[in-house]
Amino acid sequence: MRTVLVTDQASVDQALAGLTRNGLDLRDFDAVCSGLEFCLATAAVLSDLARITERAAFGAVAMRDKDVQKALVRAAGVATAQCVTVAGHADVAAHPDRFPVVVKPLSGSGALDTFRIDGRDGLAAYVRGTDTAGPWLVEEFISGAEFQVDGVVRGGAVTFLSMGRYLENIIDIHDGGLVGCIAVPPALHPELYENAKAVAHDSLKALEHVDGVFHMEVFVRDGEIVFGECGARVGGGRTDEVVERSFGVNLHDEWVRGVLRRPAVPEPADVGGAGAVHGDMHLYAPQGLVREMPTREEVLARPGVVYAELKIARGATMPDVTSASYLRAGVAVVSGADEQEVEARMKDLSAWFAASVVTERAPEGP
Known part of the structure; x- marks a missing residue:
């Protein structure tokens, strides 16, 4: 190579x-x-x-620009947030007095510089103080539970789809929320999957993404699925591990097959069965210089943990994880008999890991 x-x-x-x-x-x-x-x-x-x-x-x-993306799916009849772009203070002053809103970079990722804003003063402060260059997207705040939808599309047809329920909506990381997602079994949520597949099909067609994999975020509000965002890639965290353990589908393999125009692997016949439920989560630690922390083997020994990787080590500096969803001390995949057991195990693991990491204030820079 x-x-x-x-x-x-x-x-x-x-x-x-x-x-x-x-x-x-x-x-x-x-x-x-x-x-x-x-x-x-x-x-x-x-x-x-x-x-x-x-x-x-x-x-x-x-698939990258959020304003372009929402305009295309909205024109296709898919429910999504109303939005406008703002480039400076004049746009803020002219913005309709409809709050709360969510403001974000047009082509960002990981909830970096993405915040809920409850008034015009807050919007002006964001434009004035954010580190991200404008213009920015200002969209209506959508209530409801947030899900991730990951799948495979071939010739415009969605050939495989999985849904995962976030423990907390991603935007809540700025308030210390836990980034974790549990794959929900299709057999227990048939209507949810049916509606999600329709939204995915119509959205991907509008976005001209007809071959490959996709990672979509949606909100479920009063039974309605509202489109959030979509990327032409495998989902972050350990979405790949969760999907393969839950459904037997390797998203990376499917991505390569899409690139090389090879047929998708047939979906396993028992998808949606009553097997173990899996979820992936981020492991967090206090900000600062890491002095003590659990080993990978100790993480794997916790109830239900079937996969773990650590992103920090003794002597490393742990950043402020509330800045973006991709900042973490590690990731883990947790299994259980049902969604409730997986969620309980994930929360217990998060609390144990954070309490087991000892940090001290990092030295000041030069």
Whole structure:
């Protein structure tokens, strides 16, 4: 395998320059792809330039830019939040007096710089003080339980779909909420799955994402499914582990099959059966310099834990995990007889792990 080094792999011009410096021609490639959120559009542009695909760049933008995305699915008749973009203080002053709202970067991820705002003063403060460059998306706040929908699409048809219920809505991480998600069995929630599949089909068609995998977030409000966001990638955390353990489907394999235009693996016949329920969760620790922490083996020994990985070590600095949903000390997959047992085990594991990590204030920088 040959590696081409560039400063920013999300930059089209740097990718092209790197290929040229190394004597590589895009036309010699069979596929151009990326599983990384911030490189999806770059890969799509290069794929179109190589004449491997057509309009992949437009689809990638639709799967990245939240304003474009919501406009397309709304036009297709899918329920989603009303939204506008704001670029500065003049837009804030002109914004209708309808709150609460959620404000976020147009192409962000992981709930970074994503907040609920309850009034115009708060919106003005966000625009004035956020570290993220504008414009920003301001959308109506949608109440209801948040779910993630992960699946496979082939030729525009959703061939596999899983649903996971978040323990707490992702935006609540800024208030110390626990990032965790439990795969709900289709056999116990047939109507939910039927409605989610319809929303996924209509949304993906509108977004021109007809082959590959997807990771979608939706809200369930009074029985109605409201579209939140969608990415053309495998979901974060350990969504891949949960889906494979729960349904026997390898999302990474399906992603590769989509890129190479190979048929999807037939869905296992017993999907939705009454087997063990699984969920994945983030492990948190107090902010600061890590002095003591549990081992991976100790985490695996906790009730129901079937998978664990640690992202920190003794001597490392634990960041403020309330900043974004991708910040964590580790991740774990927990199993149980039903959703209630998995949730209880996840909450117990979270409390035990956080209490077992000893940190001290990190030294000041130079």
